[in-house]
Amino acid sequence: MAAPVMTDDRVASAGSSAAGLNGPTLQDTEFAFLRQFVYDQCGIALSDQKRQLVQGRLQRRLRALRLRDFSEYCELLKHDPASELGELASAISTNVTAFFREMHHYDLLIEKLLPEWIEQKRRDGGRLRxxxxxxxxxxxPYAIAMVLAEALERTGAKIDAKIxxxxxxxxxxxxxxxxxxxFDRLGGVSDERRKRWFLRGQGEYDGLASVHPRxxxxxxxxxxxxxxDWPMQGPFDAIFCRNVVIYFDKPTKEKLFARYARMLPSGGYLFLGxxxxxxxxxNDFELIGRTVYRKRT
Structure with missing residues (x-):
């Protein structure tokens, strides 16, 4: 079993002075630079109301990088943006997720889409992606993998399937x-699936579970x-992009949906939050269910 990982609880308080207990203050020019940088690089539009949140969360990054203030952090982003972009995006966004969240999406996979896709790929030798x-x-992705593995087991199909x-x-x-x-993160997983798809930790790993090698x-x-740029070429049978575009403005959403359409064949599916x-x-998609879209033919 892999070693456990301690997750960032993302709780931070905003500082009130440059030398205050909570760290340096985010100045007007620095916030303006960060807003533009985050929008250009991540498509996330930060409102004025997000200033205190950004200040509080990024103070942790300043401490980790041993930077004195936000001006030094902005200089880092100017001269080496790639090295810090992921950490910055992680700090200012909130990763809220769960196993089998929005179960109606998985029901559609189980009852309709996976059986159809598997039969089609078995006939024509295509890939399921x-x-x-x-x-x-x-x-x-691990929840999707569970229902995919179960569907493959039921049919006995030997096809090239990946997530x-x-x-x-x-x-x-x-x-x-x-x-x-x-264990408290497995609330959406049935008892049957917990037994089938997770390995229970023991000793120092008590209270933890590792996903099955399959x-x-x-x-x-x-x-x-x-x-x-996206290195993959597709096509994908389905794309799950749930609770992501809520951070984007309208032009960014339009561009992203157009790119998704190019990654899907006619009849391919896009799942939103x-x-x-x-x-x-x-205009590339039609709504066919609760936040389920199909690419027009």
Whole structure:
């Protein structure tokens, strides 16, 4: 079993003075630079109301990097943006995820899509590909892997099936790669699936569970900035991009949905989060269920 990982609780308080107990203050010019940098690099629009949150969360990064103030942090971003981009994005966003969150999406996979895809791939020898875009700490792609593995077992099909899981946050990706979770994170997993797909920790790992090696075989975890170049070519049968575009403005959403459309064949599926919509943002998709979209033929 992999070693446990301690996750960032993301609780931080904003400082009130340059030499205060909570760290340096984020000045107007520094916040203006960070807002533009985050928008250009991540597509995230930070409002004035987010200033205290940004200050509080980034004070931890200043301490970790041994920087005296936010001006030094801004200089780091100017001269070496790639080295810090993932940590910055991780600090200012909140990775809220769970196994089998929005269960109606998994019901559609289990009852309709996976049986159809597997039969089709078995006939024509094609590949089955699903992309979890914004996979956070891995609960989503591993949940998809569970239902995919079960569908393959039921049919006895021997096909090339894989799940791509990507995220910008290096901390989230590290936990996803380890695949180790506290028992209280398995609330959405049935008892049957817990027994089938998790290995229970013992001794110093008591209270933890590691995902089954079969799930690891199905999932490839890679870093990716959705606003930058994509190395993969597709096509994907389905893309899960849930609770990601809530951070983006309208132009960024429009560009992202257009890129997703190019990664999907006619009839391919795009899954969004419960508070997200494609209304007025794309003509490439039609709504067929609760936050489930299908690419038009």
């Amino acid at each position: 699903i992309w979890s875009a914004g996979c956070s700490t891995g609960e989503e 791509l899981a990507t995220d910008l946050s290096p901390q989230a990706l590290e936990q996803a790669r380890r695949g180790v979770y506290a 799930l690891r075989e199905l999932v490839t975890i890679l870093p990716l900035n959705l606003l930058h 419960h508070s997200e919509s494609m209304h007025g943002l794309s």
